[in-house]
Amino acid sequence: MSRLAVVCGGSRGIGKAVSRLLAERGCRLAVVSRNEDAARATVSSLSGADHVAFSCDVSKEQEVQKTFETIQKTCGNISYLVNAAGINRDALLLRTKPEDMVALLHTNLLGTMLTCRAALRSMLHTQGAAIVNIGSVVGLKGNAGQSVYSASKAGLEGFTRSLAKEVASRNIKVNLLAPGFIRTDMTAGLKEEDGVRSIPMGRFEFLSAEGCKEAR
Numbered sequence: 653m654s655r656l657a658v659v660c661g662g663s664r665g666i667g668k669a670v671s672r673l674l675a676e677r678g679c680r681l682a683v684v685s686r687n688e689d690a691a692r693a694t695v696s697s698l699s700g701a702d703h704v705a706f707s708c709d710v711s712k713e714q715e716v717q718k719t720f721e722t723i724q725k726t727c728g729n730i731s732y733l734v735n736a737a738g739i740n741r742d743a744l745l746l747r748t749k750p751e752d753m754v755a756l757l758h759t760n761l762l763g764t765m766l767t768c769r770a771a772l773r774s775m776l777h778t779q780g781a782a783i784v785n786i787g788s789v790v791g792l793k794g795n796a797g798q799s800v801y802s803a804s805k806a807g808l809e810g811f812t813r814s815l816a817k818e819v820a821s822r823n824i825k826v827n828l829l830a831p832g833f834i835r836t837d838m839t840a841g842l843k844e845e846d847g848v849r850s851i852p853m854g855r856f857e858f859l860s861a862e863g864c865k866e867a868r
């Protein structure tokens with residue numbers, strides 16, 4: 653029987669590419685995002701059958717709880733959870749509105765905590781379950797104009813390391829991926845010179861979310 657993978661933020665960008673890869677490897681996918689039509693569009697583009705789309709705002713505890721209960725009831729126990737739901741609100745701190753700070757922390761950090769918590773009970777029933785949280789290189793290195801976004805991603809690192817220690821004895825792996833620049837909707841507005849200064853080669857090597865390398 654296929655293993656069930658839940659990809660939060662699977663409707664676009666990195667999450668969509670991950671969903672595609674997992675489907676190609678034989679997983680059954682539950683694709684989660686706020687926009688259900690977009691999640692459905694991803695589902696219909698995947699290879700294999702029986703994938704399902706769910707509308708859920710990961711920053712809202714009750715929605716997350718209800719969605720994961722429905723996933724378990726209708727699709728079975730969860731083997732893999734990928735947390736790729738995220739937002740950015742790039743601005744210098746002095747220009748960052750408090751409501752944007754709340755949105756960043758609630759989506760990027762609290763959202764991941766909530767989905768991990770909601771999925772874990774189900775994962776205890778599957779062998780070799782795994783969680784992958786998507787951090788960012790700026791959570792490790794910092795970046796002007798991204799202080800709150802960086803804080804949300806740095807928080808994910810501590811969360812991921814601690815959770816990995818909590819559940820290792822149950823044979824559940826928890827890891828963080830910290831990507832650099834990937835061309836998606838999130839980075840569509842960025843200029844190359846915004847990020848290139850910290851790169852020793854002085855240029856990006858684009859790896860698009862569709863998985864093809866676009867060297868420049």
Ligand code: NAP
Binds near residue numbers: 738
């Ligand atoms: P993206 O193309 O903007 O996609 C974001 C995804 O998250 C969409 O599916 C979106 O769907 C979903 N999402 C956003 N808020 C949500 C919420 N509250 N509840 C549920 N789903 C939500 O972004 P991306 O570039 O693929 O980024 C994915 C992750 O990688 C993010 O955590 C981002 O911080 C991280 N990252 C990206 C880069 C990069 O260069 N692109 C680099 C490092 C890290 P809906 O809008 O329909 O909800």
